[in-house]
Amino acid sequence: MNNGLRITAYAAALAATFGVAYGVGNGVDPLVAAEAHPAPERDGHGTEQEGAVGAGGLGVSDGGYTLELQTPVVGAGVRTEVRFAVVEDGTGRKVTAYRREHGKELHFILASHDLGTYRHLHPVRAADGTWSVPVDLPAAGDYRAFADFTPTAEGARNLTLGADLAASGDYRPKALPAARATAMTDGYRVDLDGGLKPGRESELELTVSRNGKPVTDLQPYLGAYGHLVALRSGDLAYLHVHPAAGGPGPAVSFAATAPSGGTYRLFLDFRHGGKVHTAAFTVEAGTPAQPEEGRAQSPAPAGHAH
Incomplete structure (x- = not known):
């Protein structure tokens, strides 16, 4: 009997996947001033929590904008074009004007719910406001897509919105890597x-x-x-x-x-x-990273060149 579970679009929200930490990026950008972009922490209903500090990506909507993920399911190990848009609440219009921050109009992050797979992707925006980017996720399970951006509309602030994305296929859970320095x-x-x-x-x-x-x-x-x-x-x-x-x-x-x-x-x-x-x-x-005495490396690589 196959010990793996078959992840489908129906069951994907219950799954988690592990892979190798992986980042994607190209191009050399000029240096800009360092800054952080925290967003208020929100509960499961998208409501801001009192006293929360620096957490974002917990809600699909915030600040009058919603992340519309048009490709919520992909196949594990299959290169797929993921499409999404940021829309204005109330009007439903896709946002087409963004403030460039750190060389990009929008930063798109994909991470598995087990935090084993991570990708920083650079999508391309069409004139109508639809973003697209090719994605090849290594394993089945439940992923989170983050869009980090600032609209140019008056009064708009930096936002990080999050939406769930599923990769269908055989699901085989692994443990989160131990804390090491x-x-x-x-x-x-x-x-x-x-x-x-x-x-x-x-x-x-x-x-x-x-x-x-x-x-x-x-x-x-x-x-x-x-x-x-x-x-x-x-x-x-x-x-x-x-x-x-x-x-x-x-x-x-x-x-x-x-x-x-x-x-x-x-x-x-x-x-x-x-x-x-x-x-x-x-x-x-709350716990400082502990160095590994007598060891020159962690057991497994944390990423790949690209």
Whole structure:
């Protein structure tokens, strides 16, 4: 008997999937000022929670806008064009004017609910406001799609909206990787110093090395020398931060505020040698990352070059 479960469009919302942390990005962008874009935390009904800090992506609607995911189901391992749009509540009109931030009008993130698979994608917008991007998800299960953007409409603020996406196929669950302060990706070693603090800003410093030597010539990616996304295990609350001013390595520092205690998965995108690499870490908010004594790498790579 096959121990895997068959994920269908009907059952996909109950599934979770694991894969290898993976980032996607192209192009070298000029450096821009570092900034963070927190959105108010919302409950399961999309209502803002009192006292919440820096969490987004929990609702499909916020601030008068809704994320319409037109391709809610794809096949695992099958390259599929995912289409979506941001629409104005009330009018139903698709948004066609966005403020460019970190070189892009909109940042599109896909992550599995188990936080094993992560992709930062760059969709293309048609004149009518419909966005599209090719996606090839490695395993079946339940994913979350995030759209991070700022409309140009007067009074509009930065928003991160989230919608569920399912990949059909055989579902085989795995455990979330253990918390470690070292990750290996594409031959690079990334060391994490610092941790997340619930409701308080804290510093995260990530240091990149290769073959035992510090990397001092990181290349700009999305307007900075590093790009960090944090997702909370369980509900996938989204925290998007950017590095403080600094040079091209080996260390890149970030200021981040965890909306609550719990387990988070950090995804660092950095560019070197003309390619974008992704390193992933599991972090317990309130607990500093623990170094691995006597070890040079984590058991499995955290990402792939692309």
